[in-house]
Amino acid sequence: MEITLSQPINSEELLWFLSRGYDETIYKVEGKSIYRAFLVDNEKMLVRITPGSLSVKIDWLVGQPDQSVIDFITEWFDLDTDLSGFYALLRADPVLEYMADEYKGLKLAGMPDLFEALCWAIAGQQINLTFAYKLKRRLVERYGDFIDYQDNRYYIFPAPEVLMQADPEELKAMQFSGSKTAYLIHTATAFVDGRISKEMLMALPTEKQLELLTGLKGIGTWTANYVLMKSLRDPGAIPYGDAGLLNALLGHGIISNKKELQDMHALFQRFKGWEAYLVFYLWRSLAIKPVV
DNA sequence: GGCCAGGACTCAA
């Protein structure tokens, strides 16, 4: 089946971003397609997603076409958002205007699954991304379900019910720190207890969302905003303090050191309503070469 | 070997 788009997307940029040299566990990019397994009503599915310019092709390799998977993919790649407002702001900025052409049509790749987004953020706190992906792989391979298909194994992110009961010693043996171990189990427990869910968050205003998230152990300002950006798709979310963000701002000469952030705040002020996209594009700019 | 990594916590002042 195919999703028809009203705005063209940059599928090459998307595929490149999704596979940008890290060892991702939860999906596989091969050629011009993305492979990902899903669990829908206890049924495991495997799809091949092939983004074009004005359409996204989805093939069910295992299972039957399912609307919830289509919705997930639409959200994952932010297919419905029109970026023209963002590009108008970029073009008005002498330092960042190049992004409007160079990354044109690049959609913010999100993480629709809130639990996965939180776990990923916890795993990635304060460590380099290469190591963070290693931790994620160990976690998913140990606790996640999977589908075997043509010599490949496709993993599904573990459910909170499973992670809640993980043995802390086992997590530590996978090189999760004591803190990360505790945070992961606390977070999984909060999901199982019904203290947090994506639906719950979606019904709240931003301040209450941040309050609920940062009320969980291990979820600080950075993580809370990170998941608002990647999972709730709050266009105004900014992961304050993010190391990559600060480095990108330094690289572009927008700030001159990591402690004086007035110019960063002024920049975001100008990008009201597109802050999350600005962060995503700044992250994107880190990936190939530092822009000096 | 030292600094940094897509931080958060606790505790003191």
Added chain:
DNA sequence: TTGAGTCATGGC
């Protein structure tokens, strides 16, 4: 509310 110390381990 701000700052220092702590956790914890790999990557470069």
